[in-house]
Amino acid sequence: MTPQRSSRPGRIAVAALVVAALTGTAACGGGGDDDKAGGKGAGFNAGAKGIANPSTKTGGTLKFIGKQDLDSADPTRQYYGMAWDFSRFYSRQLVSYATKPGAAGAELVPDLAASKAVITNDGKTYTYKLRDGITWEDGTPITSKDIKYGIQRVWATDVLPGGPAYLRQVLDPAGTYKGPYKDTSPDKLGLKAILTPDDKTIVFNLPKANGDFEQMLAMPAGSPVKKEKDNGAQYQLKPFSSGPYKFEKYEPKKSISLVRNDKWSKASDPIRPALPDKITVTINSNIEAIDELLMKGEYDVDLNATGMGQAGRTKALKQHKDNVDNMTTSFVRYVDIVSNLAPFTNIECRKAVIYATDFASIQQVRGGPQAGGDIAPNMLPKDIKGADDYDPFGVLARKGKPDTAKAKEALTKCGKPGGFSTNISARSNNPGEVQAAEALQESLSAVGIKTQVDPIDGAESSSITGSPAVVKQRNLGLIMTGWGPDFPTGQGFSQPIIDGRFIADNANYNMSMTNDPKINKLFDQALLETDPNKAGELYKQMNHAASDLAVQMPLVYEKNITWRSSRLTNAYSTAAYSGRYDYVTLGVVK
Secondary structure, three states: OOOOOOOOOOOHHHHHHHHHHHHOOOOOOOOOOOHHHOOOOOOOOHHHHOOEOOOOOOOOEEEEEEOOOOOOOOHHHOOOHHHHHHHOOOOOOOEEEOOOOEHHHHOEEEOOEOOOOEEEOOOOEEEEEEOOOOEOOOOOEOOHHHHHHHHHHHHOOOOOOOOOOHHHHHHOOOOOOOOHHHOOOOOOOOOOOEEEEEOOEEEEEOOOOOOOHHHHHOOHHHOOOOHHHOOHHHHHHOOOOOOOEEEEEEEOOOEEEEEEOOOOOHHHOOOOOOOOOEEEEEEOOOHHHHHHHHHOOOOOEEOOOOOOOHHHHHHHHHHOHHHEEEEEEEEEEEEEEOOOOOOOOOHHHHHHHHHHOOHHHHHHHOOHHHHOEEEOOOOOOOOOOOOOOOOOOOOOOOOOOOOHHHHHHHHHHOOOOOOOEEEEEEEOOOOOHHHHHHHHHHHHHOOOOEEEEEEEOHHHHHHOOOOHHHHHHOOOOEEEEEEOOOOOOHHHHHHHHHOHHHOOOOOOOOOOOOOOHHHHHHHHHHHOOOOHHHHHHHHHHHHHHHHHHOOEEEEEEEEEEEEEOOOEEOEOEEHHHOOOEOHHHOEEOO
16 A cells, blocks of 8 residues: 554454444444534444444434545545545445454455355466345446456556556556457457356456455455446546445535435345445545544544544543544554665664664654554564564564664674764655654664755655665665555565565665565465465565564554544444444444
């Protein structure tokens, strides 16, 4: 996931509660002192540790507010995590994520398909049969051809820019297909890797096995699109619904209104409870105003889920703590140590930076343990299979404080006993990043490592820190950044940022310039595994090997303070969507 997904104790134990909540007895919910907020909240961290206000009550309007609109309402073009979460209201895929809290929410379950794939041909062929009763918003059946057509749109990057490229890369690595708009087949279904022998069967033939293929199909890019309704770039203004809600009105950068899709059948959809009668989104660029409107009860939840601002979270924690969840996201905030830039070509100089860093100070600058996150000993988020507490440099053992003696020892070993000079890149419009860079600068100076902080516009990062040539030109030895998974596996998180074959001349996310044969081979082995637990063991080895190289310095596993209104029901954090609430299960009590 472009820089912008940790299990918590007890969550899996409460996973079964959500099933009861969505199929069993209703419970009443009721944040803030304002009458509109509905009375007292469900309790601090009720949605972070379990399910806040479990209920099956239907009706009412679920009200989102956010500082930023969806990057696109067209499922093919979506890449923001909050857009993927929101799109489940109106788009379905062959498989999707379980409606369970925490790590259990990352489990793939059948959606449009009657079951998960039948996998044959040494992991290269995936076959699905569709459910009965799945329909479009006009009542016509959703067919295998609709799913194939929707997936083919991923190739039409000239008309539909944005969105992930995984399906394109895995199904057509040679890039021979050019998308449905340039398709010369009469039915516009010319992609040879996907077969539709009948309306209820779809077969995917991968040139090379990839154990995460179903994760890719669960992305919105795997959604069906009805060819007759596809109007290219304009489709994002009113996508045709395959889910329980359809678009009533959409004004980009202003508002969204969804209403019930009366052609959707609950019997055909085991995932979506479809509790509210209506869903609205209001876009407001003023973060402080958003926090105040949430606390007044005017809205139920923050669409963007990036956490309350400093003033808002201070007030919420003091006056409305029962309406607050301290969410752990699946993002890691870290520093890339550019390994092909002197003196970081020497591992001991890289180790010197890690030993000299005051992680506790950086944690405080980012908002402390609550609003900033837990100090991270390694790069793999806790919700990813293979994650553990591997801490090769003893960061947790020393409580995040620097080890000056070991830093100086490492400097001597790398031939720089008096230190050296480099620059630190930080995005000026990414909250806390420049301040964190300045805290890093201060701690490094204690061992003679002199640095200058080079602030950049985050919108230009792909052409600055994402350009190895510019990084070298500006001597950016240390790059402050952050990353979250496109899907909750080691491939979905780590491969773009540590596999050497992903290094690019522009929009490069492997900014440490790591190209280690052992790491690359472990990715290849893991991708062939269809058993996620076996793949997880390989990703654990990969993470340990990458940690030992000292090319990335993890700072914190990100956390934030998230507001939930007292009207909100079935609110829980899910690993499937970077720790956000699972939007599709939310309801309101009035």
